[in-house]
Structures are given as structure tokens and as C-alpha cells.
Amino acid sequence: MKILVLNGSPHLNGATSDMVDAFSKGAQESGHEVNVINVAHKNIRGCMACEYCREKEKGVCVQKDDMQDIYPEILGSDMVVFASPIYYFTLSAQLQAAIHRTYSIDIPANVKKVALIMSSGSPFVYGPAIAQYYHSIVEYWGVENAGIFTANGDKNKSEEKRDELYRFGRSL
Numbered sequence: 001m002k003i004l005v006l007n008g009s010p011h012l013n014g015a016t017s018d019m020v021d022a023f024s025k026g027a028q029e030s031g032h033e034v035n036v037i038n039v040a041h042k043n044i045r046g047c048m049a050c051e052y053c054r055e056k057e058k059g060v061c062v063q064k065d066d067m068q069d070i071y072p073e074i075l076g077s078d079m080v081v082f083a084s085p086i087y088y089f090t091l092s093a094q095l096q097a098a099i100h101r102t103y104s105i106d107i108p109a110n111v112k113k114v115a116l117i118m119s120s121g122s123p124f125v126y127g128p129a130i131a132q133y134y135h136s137i138v139e140y141w142g143v144e145n146a147g148i149f150t151a152n153g154d155k156n157k158s159e160e161k162r163d164e165l166y167r168f169g170r171s172l
């Protein structure tokens, strides 16, 4: 499978990235191709709701920023993994911006599976992010939820979480 990870953490060596790395290692060892894009380090503006992609040129976003390189990656992947730190009980603004900008390509027909990886300071803070993931991605795209993984407090960057994510990647 071609697996795309959209990582919304600005910390390239942070807790979210730690889980992403372990997942990627496991998935690669199982023979999958993994491409991690750190969207927090890309120039991705919010959707302007201009409707150009729906009314003028179907599927084409007028905003010529780094999303233009990410669209083909989403459209060419079999699985998309969303990874983010929890900011104010939900996904980071950087990952939100990338998700909102998929408005132009709408439902990527090739994607069959998705997963969600989140890191936070506290436990019991994932409700809004999980609700969004289910409604906007799993149900809207009509894809299989392959798993939801979380780490908080001293479980961040722990051997236990690394192993959990590695095994998930390996199982695919």
C-alpha cells in the first residue's frame, strides 16, 4: 500500500512525530511505502470558500501554496494517517487547514483506510478530534477506520507507545 501520513505537529522530534516514526517503521517493514508530510512546516492557507473548485474548475484549488504538492499525494495513496497534537481539545490548526483544503478534491476515491494518531498533555481530551475524524473523514470519505492511537502525559515518547504504533504499522 501507499501510505500517506499528514503530521500536524510543529515539533519534528515531538511526541506526535515519535508515534509517527514508530508507525512508519512498522509499516515499511511490512512492505508498505510510507510518505510523511509535516504539514506544520508547509505553507498551507485556510480554505477561502471561494467555490472555484466546485463552480469554475472542478477539483482545482485557486490557492497556489504547498497544498498543490499534497493533493497528488492524497489522491495517489491507499491509506491516509492523520497525526496531530491536541490543541484546545482538537486537532492542530495546521492539520485542520490541510483537511479543510481537501474541499477542492472532495472524496479521494483511491483511499480505502485511514487512521488517527494524537498526542496530548492530559487524558480524556480526544472527543472533539475523534468526532471530527469520524464525521469528516471516515463517514464522509466512506473509508475504513484502521485505528485510533493516543498518548498523553508520561506515555508520550514512551517505549510502550512506540511499540503499540510499531505493531500497528507492522499489522497492515
Ligand SMILES: Cc1cc2nc3c(=O)[nH]c(=O)nc-3n(C[C@H](O)[C@H](O)[C@H](O)COP(=O)(O)O)c2cc1C
Pocket: 009, 010, 011, 013, 014, 015, 016, 017, 084, 085, 086, 087, 088, 089, 090, 119, 120, 121, 122, 123, 125, 156
Ligand atoms: C496551543 C496548545 C494547546 C494545547 N491544548 C491542549 C489541550 O487542550 N489538552 C491537552 O491535553 N494538551 C494540550 N496541549 C499540549 C499538547 O497536546 C502536548 O504537549 C502534546 O504532547 C504535544 O505534541 P508534540 O510534541 O507532537 O507537539 C496544548 C499545547 C499547545 C501548544
